[in-house]
Every structure is written in C-alpha cells, then in structure tokens.
Amino acid sequence: MENYPRFIGLLYYQHTPNSVEPKWFKWDMSYFSGNSMYIETTTGHDIPVEIRNNTRSWFGLSEIVCLAEGQTPPVEMPNHLAAVSDLNIENAGAFGRLYSEALMSAIKSWAANEMTDEQALFLSFFARNGLLPNSTDQLKSIQPLIAKYREIESGIPVPTRSPGVLDRSGVDHALFERGNHKTKGPSVPRGFLEAFGDRQYETTESGRRELSSDLVTSSASLLARVAVNRMWHHLFGSGLVSTPDNFGKLGRMPSHPQLLDFLAKQFIANDWSQKSMIKSMVLSKTFQQQNSSQHDDIQLVDSMFGRYPIRRLDAESIRDSILSSAGTLEATVAGGSVLETSNRRSVYVRVHRNNPDPFLETFNRPDARSTVGNRPTTNVPAQSLTMLNGSFVVEKSRIFAAQVLSDVELQTDKNRIIQMYRRAFSRNPTAEEIVHCVEFLEELRIQNASLIGSITSLDEEIGAKREAVEDLLEPIRKRLMESLDNDKDLIEVPKPVSAWDFETDFRDQVGNLHGTPFNGAKIENGSLVLTAPTAHVKTVVTDSDIRVKTLEALVQLDRLNQGGGGVITVQTPNGLIFDSIVYGERISNQWIAGSDGFRRTEDVEGLSEKEAHTAPVHMTIVYSDDGTITIYRNGELYGQPYKSNGPVEFKKGTAQVVFGLRHGTPDGNKLLDGRILDAKLYDKALSRDEIEAIAAGHSGFIPEKLVLAELSVDDRERVSKLRLEIGTLSDSLAELSEKYTERDLDTLVWREFAQSLFNLKEFIFLR
Structure with a gap:
C-alpha cells in the first residue's frame, strides 16, 4: 500500500469543516507526486468510506488553489468592506454611509438570489x-413560518444512497x-476485449456506455x-464450465x-431475467433427478450431470436454516446491514473485515475483499x-x-418428533426414525436426570459451605457495623x-432509571442474578447530563x-460510546x-x-x-490512577445504564457471569475518603481484612x-453450567434433541 497517509478509510485525505466562517485549509500533496488524484466534496452522509451518522449536513466551498512549491499561499482577508466596495473613504460619516449602503446591497442581493461570495x-x-x-426570539412575526418550515423539513425522508456511475470525459491510460x-508505457486506447474483436471506442466520454453495449449484444x-x-x-x-471464474484459455472446456x-440465448431473449432463468433450470x-445412479463410473456421471450431486449448503444457508427451524427467522426485505x-x-x-462472523467463517464464507465464483467446501473438525458447542x-x-x-x-413425544422433522428437514420422519428418536429421548432423559442431579448437588453443597462461612463472619460483621454506627x-x-x-x-x-431484564436476568435472594447465557438489564434513558461520575x-x-x-x-443506547466496570477483558482476572x-x-x-x-x-x-x-476495590486503591482523554459527556436522553453487559448487544x-448485590451511580467524583467510608459502611459489607x-x-x-x-466446587459447577444452562429435565432433553437434528448430515447437505 506504499504507506498511504491514513486520514479516513485507508488512503484518503480529509477535511471536515468545523466553523461557520470560511477558512483556508491546506494539504501537502507531495506524497501523490507522479500519481493521478482528485478532490471530492460531499455532505456527511455521502462520504465514500466511514460514513457519518449526520443525515442532514451542509458546507460551503468558494475556492480551490493548487500551488507549486515556493508559491505564496492565499491569506485570510479580514477587511470585508473592501471586498464589496471600492469607494474612497473621506470621513467618518462617509464610512458609516458606505457600511449601510453595502449592507443594504448585500441584503437585496440575498433576497434576489444574486449574492456574490x-x-x-x-x-x-x-x-x-x-x-x-x-433568531426567532428577535423576529416574532416569522416564528409560525419557521415552525411550519421545520415541520415540513422533518417530514422529508432521508434519501437511500446507492452507488452510481457518472460518465464523464474519458482518458486513455498508459500501460x-x-x-x-x-x-509507464505507451497509451492504450479505450476499446472492447481484443480477443473478441479489436473495436476501439471513438468517444470523448469514458467509454463505459460502449463497453456495456458490447457486453450485452x-x-x-x-x-x-x-x-x-x-x-x-x-x-x-458445479457449472457447465467448472471454472466459473475463468472462461479464458486456462479455464475448463464446457x-x-x-x-x-x-441457455445464454434464452437468457438474452427473456430480457436478462435471472428469475426466469432459475425457474427454467x-x-x-436434470434438476429433478435423484442422487443414486446404477452407472459404474460415478465420476463420469457427475461430470455429465447424470444424477443430482450431494453438496453442502453454503454458510449463509446453514445459518438461515437454523433460524428458520427455530422459528426466529425475520423475513424483512431490504434495509441496512445487521x-x-x-x-x-x-x-x-454485516461483513466486518477485522471482526468476521465466526460461524459463517467456519463454513467457508468467502473473503468479501475479493470476488469468488466457486466457494471452497471444506470438511474440518471446527465445523x-x-x-x-457453538453458542449460536x-x-x-x-x-x-x-x-x-x-x-x-x-x-406426545411422537407428535413433537414429527413437528421438529418437518421444520428441520421439510419432511415427515419414517416409522423407523420415530422409533430411534423415541429411544434416543429416553437415553437423554436418563443421562440428563443424573447430570441435573449433579448440578443440584453441587449447588446445594456450595450453598451450605457459603452459609457456614457466613455463620462465622456475620456476627463479627454486625459487631463492626454497630461500632461504625456509633462513630x-x-x-x-x-x-x-x-x-x-x-x-x-x-x-x-x-431516581427514575428503572431497569428491564433481558434473556433470563432475575432477582434472587436480594441480588441480580446473571447466570443465563445472555442475561442483562437495561434502564430507560437518563433524564440529566452525565459527565463527571x-x-x-x-x-x-x-x-x-x-x-x-x-x-x-453507562452507554449511549446503541452501545457505541460507554464507560464500564469490566472484569478480565485485557488481562485475565483484572479489573x-x-x-x-x-x-x-x-x-x-x-x-x-x-x-x-x-x-x-x-x-x-x-x-x-x-x-x-481511579479504580477502587473494597475501598482500597486498585492499581494506579491514570489520565484519560475524558470524561465523556452523556447528554440528557442519550444514555442509559446497563448491568451484566459491557456494552451494545449481548x-x-x-x-458477566455472576450476581450484582448493589449498584450506584453518582454525578460526582467521589474522594478516596468517601469511597473508603462507603465500602466500610456498606449495608451488610465490611472490608474483608477487618472481619x-x-x-x-x-x-x-x-x-x-x-x-x-x-x-473448587464453583469451578466444577461452572464447567457443567457453561454447557448445560437448563435445570429443567424436559427443557434440557428437547434442547439436546433439537441440536442433534441440526447435527445430522441431512440438515446441511442437499441431495
């Protein structure tokens, strides 16, 4: 990439105006010496990469200057009156009249849409x-008009952007x-592929129109x-030409x-209708053949499409099939990426270059940075x-x-099996399959009854030992609390x-930041329990600004x-900006x-x-x-304070509090896997003494070392x-609970049965 200067995206310089008063800004173009370049001006929502969220934006541009090395750059001209008038000033009175006349002239030109820069x-x-x-406060008479204008403007939908092509003046590029x-070698004239005729495009435009015409004739x-x-x-x-990305000399013959x-002629005759062509196929x-064949040379049969080939679904289809079987597939058409x-x-x-979807990647979704006509179909243990074990x-x-x-x-088990087969495989199970499924369910019930018993036993044993600890600590804690109360x-x-x-x-x-639980978050024994896989709680948006906190x-x-x-x-509702108490994200076991x-x-x-x-x-x-x-643990300084570029200001109505989730989507x-007994948000930076006092005087809590x-x-x-x-017991319980989150026998058995259907070859293979 030749060390491109990364200002926006990968290789774009950029300038975002931040003043209503026109100002010069400059770029050093020495990097692009010997290259072609262009200047593009766009509003915030039309920028080619790293799109801005501001859907309504504007800018003014009056002049662009390209200077050779050593030339004097333009300067700001503060004398605005001199720019609009060339009259001589003889005295103060004339100076005032000149200002008045120039101002009236500018206002009249503005009203007539004839104003100069x-x-x-x-x-x-x-x-x-x-x-x-x-302002409307100064101009009471126009308040109704302004209000009506803004009402109409707010009703105008933001246009949906789509990439387009402008056919501008063309240039023949050098080889x-x-x-x-x-x-650079000799200039190559614009024209069609030489292998299909040496037609050159005699046009002042780019030649794209002629190229597209040649392609579809x-x-x-x-x-x-x-x-x-x-x-x-x-x-x-497999295609009729088995190298769909290569129809050239190195590709396979059809x-x-x-x-x-x-098929090509039929496609053209039907106005290039893909729907019509797919329907015809x-x-x-050929498409309706079964997979079996009596011929000895199976490879020859497959190459000549003598039977329908067994093949695996692509990554997206596997994911969609799982969603459809689970009854959660949203069929909404169009809209942005998700x-x-x-x-x-x-x-x-969404296709995120630096953070690809692990499920789709495992099943060979191709790299979005290149075109792939023939996807590889691997069969690896990760699949x-x-x-x-995949969470999805x-x-x-x-x-x-x-x-x-x-x-x-x-x-009945039989009716449930039939329904699940219909949803997973679009067919009824055979009588033999029903018998095997019923037997499998019985095995699952026996195995999981024992498993749930082990989990329950571990729960009870841990609870008993925690009670034993509390029996020893609670009297001491109460006595210390009483001494604090008397202080x-x-x-x-x-x-x-x-x-x-x-x-x-x-x-x-x-306050009013009441929470709503999601995905199994619950109250139990005076604490927020967050042991379900994606459990968390979100509050309503804040009713005041939050900055220092x-x-x-x-x-x-x-x-x-x-x-x-x-x-x-504390986060914005979309989770893009947040501050949080986080455990073990960058370094294991550290806050x-x-x-x-x-x-x-x-x-x-x-x-x-x-x-x-x-x-x-x-x-x-x-x-x-x-x-x-500054971070504190149990009232004591945790690590070392540091200076950040904050604090971030969360404006009223643009933030919320979340429990059990670092930010954004779960x-x-x-x-977090655990429980929260108590939580508070302050709009002040508490002192060290105040935090020590809170920790020491916390209801039911005294620093461990004192107890x-x-x-x-x-x-x-x-x-x-x-x-x-x-x-030790908690680690054993966590290992079991991580895989078996259900504690109800029926729920666990049927979840495992559903997952077993997803793991059958029939689910991800077409035949």
Whole structure:
C-alpha cells in the first residue's frame, strides 16, 4: 500500500469543516507526486468510506488553489468592506454611509438570489455577531413560518444512497510496464476485449456506455454465458464450465457447450431475467433427478450431470436454516446491514473485515475483499465442533425446543418428533426414525436426570459451605457495623443520583432509571442474578447530563475464568460510546475501566482477582473532571490512577445504564457471569475518603481484612479452607453450567434433541 497517509478509510485525505466562517485549509500533496488524484466534496452522509451518522449536513466551498512549491499561499482577508466596495473613504460619516449602503446591497442581493461570495462573507459577519436579527426570539412575526418550515423539513425522508456511475470525459491510460505504475508505457486506447474483436471506442466520454453495449449484444454473448453458468453452478454445485471464474484459455472446456449456448440465448431473449432463468433450470429433469445412479463410473456421471450431486449448503444457508427451524427467522426485505446476533437473513449480516462472523467463517464464507465464483467446501473438525458447542447453535436449539414444548397441540413425544422433522428437514420422519428418536429421548432423559442431579448437588453443597462461612463472619460483621454506627466522625457521603438494591425488583431507588431484564436476568435472594447465557438489564434513558461520575457495585462472580463482562455501564443506547466496570477483558482476572475502543482504558496493574467467586467485592471507578480515572476495590486503591482523554459527556436522553453487559448487544465476551448485590451511580467524583467510608459502611459489607482480623486463628483457617472448597466446587459447577444452562429435565432433553437434528448430515447437505 506504499504507506498511504491514513486520514479516513485507508488512503484518503480529509477535511471536515468545523466553523461557520470560511477558512483556508491546506494539504501537502507531495506524497501523490507522479500519481493521478482528485478532490471530492460531499455532505456527511455521502462520504465514500466511514460514513457519518449526520443525515442532514451542509458546507460551503468558494475556492480551490493548487500551488507549486515556493508559491505564496492565499491569506485570510479580514477587511470585508473592501471586498464589496471600492469607494474612497473621506470621513467618518462617509464610512458609516458606505457600511449601510453595502449592507443594504448585500441584503437585496440575498433576497434576489444574486449574492456574490464577497457579499455573503460581509452579510454573514453581521448575522453571526448579532448585529442583525437572526433568531426567532428577535423576529416574532416569522416564528409560525419557521415552525411550519421545520415541520415540513422533518417530514422529508432521508434519501437511500446507492452507488452510481457518472460518465464523464474519458482518458486513455498508459500501460504500466510489468505492473509498475511509475514505469509507464505507451497509451492504450479505450476499446472492447481484443480477443473478441479489436473495436476501439471513438468517444470523448469514458467509454463505459460502449463497453456495456458490447457486453450485452447477442453477437457477443460472453456476459450471458458467464451469468447462466454462475446460476447453473449455484443450483447444481458445479457449472457447465467448472471454472466459473475463468472462461479464458486456462479455464475448463464446457461439458455441454450447446446447452450453454442455448441457455445464454434464452437468457438474452427473456430480457436478462435471472428469475426466469432459475425457474427454467429448476423445472428441468436434470434438476429433478435423484442422487443414486446404477452407472459404474460415478465420476463420469457427475461430470455429465447424470444424477443430482450431494453438496453442502453454503454458510449463509446453514445459518438461515437454523433460524428458520427455530422459528426466529425475520423475513424483512431490504434495509441496512445487521449484527450477526440478528435474526434477519444472513445476506444482511454485516461483513466486518477485522471482526468476521465466526460461524459463517467456519463454513467457508468467502473473503468479501475479493470476488469468488466457486466457494471452497471444506470438511474440518471446527465445523462439527461449532454445531456441537457453538453458542449460536445451542441458543437456537433451546428456542426450537421451547416452541415445541409450549405447543399445546403437541402432547406426545411422537407428535413433537414429527413437528421438529418437518421444520428441520421439510419432511415427515419414517416409522423407523420415530422409533430411534423415541429411544434416543429416553437415553437423554436418563443421562440428563443424573447430570441435573449433579448440578443440584453441587449447588446445594456450595450453598451450605457459603452459609457456614457466613455463620462465622456475620456476627463479627454486625459487631463492626454497630461500632461504625456509633462513630460520630463518619464521613458524610454524597447521595447517588441512582441506586439499585435488587431486593425485589429492578427499580431505581433514588431516581427514575428503572431497569428491564433481558434473556433470563432475575432477582434472587436480594441480588441480580446473571447466570443465563445472555442475561442483562437495561434502564430507560437518563433524564440529566452525565459527565463527571462515579460507578459503584457490589458484585460476586460465579467463576474467575471469564473475561470481558461488564458489571455496571453507562452507554449511549446503541452501545457505541460507554464507560464500564469490566472484569478480565485485557488481562485475565483484572479489573479495568472499560470504554469504547479502549479510548479511555489503560491497564492499572492491579492485583489479580482471587476472591470474587467466593465472596462479594466492592468495586468503584471514579471519572474526574480532568480526565483522571481511579479504580477502587473494597475501598482500597486498585492499581494506579491514570489520565484519560475524558470524561465523556452523556447528554440528557442519550444514555442509559446497563448491568451484566459491557456494552451494545449481548454477544461475544461482553457478558458477566455472576450476581450484582448493589449498584450506584453518582454525578460526582467521589474522594478516596468517601469511597473508603462507603465500602466500610456498606449495608451488610465490611472490608474483608477487618472481619478476618477479628476472627480466631482456628476460625480464620476454617474460613480459608471453606472458601478453597467453594472455589473448587464453583469451578466444577461452572464447567457443567457453561454447557448445560437448563435445570429443567424436559427443557434440557428437547434442547439436546433439537441440536442433534441440526447435527445430522441431512440438515446441511442437499441431495
């Protein structure tokens, strides 16, 4: 790429105007020496790469100057009056009259749409500086007109953009010798491919119109032949020319040349209708053949399309089939691209160069940076593992099973099996398949009953040991709390703007940021439980600005071996901008102040977390006015504070609070596995003393070291031993729970049955 200067996209210089007053800006074009280049001016929503979200934007451009080295650049001209008048000034009175006349002339020219650039600069100076009335408060009479204008303007839909082609004046380009653009050979005239005739385009335009005409004429049906071969390839697994990307000398000869010519002519005769051509192919006897063949030479049969070939579905079709079987496929047509977590068809899933969808990539979705006519079809272990353990497949299997179980008309195993076969394979199961499926279900019930028993037993054992720990700690904690209550020197802590105690619901106990649970988030024993795979809680949008702030949470993890989950987050509703208490995202077992693209995130070199899965920890992050971010754990400084480029200001109505999710949509490693006992949001940067006081005086919580210090040596050893056992049991439980999230036997059995259908070859192969 020759070290392109990356200002926007990969190789574009850019300038975004940020002033209403015209200003010169300059680019150093020395990098492009010896190359062709152009200047493009667009509004924000029309920029070719890295599109701006502002759908309504404008700019003014009056002059572009190209200077050779050593030339004097243009300068700003502050004397606006001189630009609109050439009269001599004799005295102050004449000076005032001249200003008045020039201003009136500019206003009249503006009203008549005849204003020059100089007059526009002159008039805008008076409007910007309040020397002319320029607001509805000053011009009461036009308020109704302005309101009506804005009402009409807001109703105008934002145009849908689509790439287009402008046929401008053309240029014959030089031949690059050995592909080097700096070693130019003779100029090559514009024309059609020489292999199909040496017709050159005698035109002052680009020649694109002539090229397109040559491509679609019946006398040169190359384009039609290539197109119908691609369609045949997609329907039959192999084209009539088995090298769809190469119709040249190095490509294969067509297996049925007369058929290829016939289809190409039919395609042209039907006005290049792909729908008509596909219909013609699928109604043919060739397409309707069965897969079996009595011929000895199977390879010859396949090459001559003597039977329908067994072939695997492409990546997008496999994903769509899973969504369709689960009953979650959204059939909405058109619209923008969507995240991979969406239920829309895979053709709408965004293609992110640096973050491809792992499911589609596993099944050979091609690189979007190049054209691929013949996709590779691999058979690798990663595909089987994805269908067995992939979160997407497991989640859709769960939904598939839940829908079948909730159908009141399906009360027997046989009826449920038939319904699931219809949805997965578009056919009824045979009698033999039903027998095998019933036997398989019985095996699953026996195996999973034992598994659920093990999970329940682990749950109970962990609960009993935690109760034993609490029996030892609670009396000490209460005594310490009483001594704190009697302390007259307690620091007064500011009141939070929002607080959630999760005792009975998700409501904000101080403000109005009430939460809504998603995907299995629930209240249990006075805490927010986030053990379901994508469980999280989101609040309504904020009713005030948030800039300087403090995030506080009392949190307990279900397991230490997790990374990237958010405890409490302040984010824009789309999740693109956020600040969050995050566990283990950049370094395992460490807490960080998470942010969008790590813009305000640094590793603070805090100690690795070793206790959060056995006891709650009190986490606080302070975002100060000067950008300093400070993290506290259990009231003590965690790592080192650092200076960020923040704080970010979240305007009223443009932010929300999220629990259990780092930001955005519930996917990847953004989710927390654990429980939140308490959370608060302050609109102030709390001091170290205030945070120590909060941690020490937290309801039901005293810093661990104070409680342990009051225990006897024997009790301290017993607590240590119990917590070690809790950690071991929790790891075992987490390993089981990660794979088996259901605790209901029927739900687990039918989820596994649904997933087994997805793993049958018939589901991903056509025959």
